Amino acid sequence: MDREIKLEVIFKLHDADFACSFGKHYTNIDRLVNGQDVFDYANSEVIAKRQFIGLHDFNGAEIYEGDLLHDLDPCQWQPALVSFSDGAFEINITKRVRVPLSEKYIRENELVIVGNIYENQDLISQ
Numbered sequence: 001m002d003r004e005i006k007l008e009v010i011f012k013l014h015d016a017d018f019a020c021s022f023g024k025h026y027t028n029i030d031r032l033v034n035g036q037d038v039f040d041y042a043n044s045e046v047i048a049k050r051q052f053i054g055l056h057d058f059n060g061a062e063i064y065e066g067d068l069l070h071d072l073d074p075c076q077w078q079p080a081l082v083s084f085s086d087g088a089f090e091i092n093i094t095k096r097v098r099v100p101l102s103e104k105y106i107r108e109n110e111l112v113i114v115g116n117i118y119e120n121q122d123l124i125s126q
Contacts, residue, residue: 005029006052008064010118012045022047022119048118053082053089055101058110063101065089068123069111079114079123 009025031037050064057063058072068079069091080091082101090098091111099105115123 003054008050009039009046010048012047053101055103055106057112058106059112061113063113066117067113068115068117068120070114072110072112081117
């Protein structure tokens, strides 16, 4: 499978009132290697660098490593973490149950992104 390797960089923003929020910058490997990426990495507080996994959620949004997915029925289970293991992207439904991700699995289970582990730590079960 040939696909463009896209990256999302999450960084902290601080305003004049010292409030903190998150910003996002999108790039790809070609821009990084060729020096065409103009983001100021040296002067930014980078929180995470996440790779696009090549799949989209049920609503068509790009899924990145570290995203939290959930089905459309919020009573079913906790959000599942997207991670990379043994050469494939998967979701951790429980601590012991991991499921490989595919377009078919996402569509059949109506999985949508509900956040990510960097900006939405409150969604992660204890």
